[in-house]
Amino acid sequence: GEKVEQHESTLSVREGDSAVINCTYTDTASSYFPWYKQEAGKSLHFVIDIRSNVDRKQSQRLIVLLDKKAKRFSLHITATQPEDSAIYFCAASSNTNKVVFGTGTRLQVLP
């Protein structure tokens, strides 16, 4: 079955810098790649997604890149702010509807 690896378990950046979180997946049938944010003690909050028909998507300060050949996707958070501090989960999904999550990256934005 699909396996999603999230390479950075923790990441610290200075406020205003960019943060990059990298994920890889194994199933070539995966076509949908959402990213979720989880603040302490709270649920998952959808932040952005990318589908396999594009290789880049931007929403305000968030950019996701998808490299289907390398089976790699990444989340770039530009101009980071303290409220970006959270755990970020990447995920992958194919036609089976099963969303497989990465292990999470704890992002800390330092003042």
Place this chain on the structure above:
Amino acid sequence: GPKVLQIPSHQIIDMGQMVTLNCDPVSNHLYFYWYKQILGQQMEFLVNFYNGKVMEKSKLFKDQFSVERPDGSYFTLKIQPTALEDSAVYFCASSFGQGWNTEVFFGKGTRLTVV
């Protein structure tokens, strides 16, 4: 935006007792899911459910687990009997479609504590 509601937010239960976790999915959604997250760890897929049937389940979905959505009401996860290792946060999710249309919406979770 669309919301998935989970009731209750926290439940404490004695080991061996039965527990039912309730989920009110987004109203026009057709696919329903349960995920388990042990504190500070990864979200793990348990099961997905469509058209009244379990479509796929993981190894974590033990024989003591069952799901149903009678008459379009709550989508429920029942654990009978509960064990200590069932303590976790259980997230319900729903989506309208699959594959290309799979945007999955999650509830806020039910924290289950088995004592």
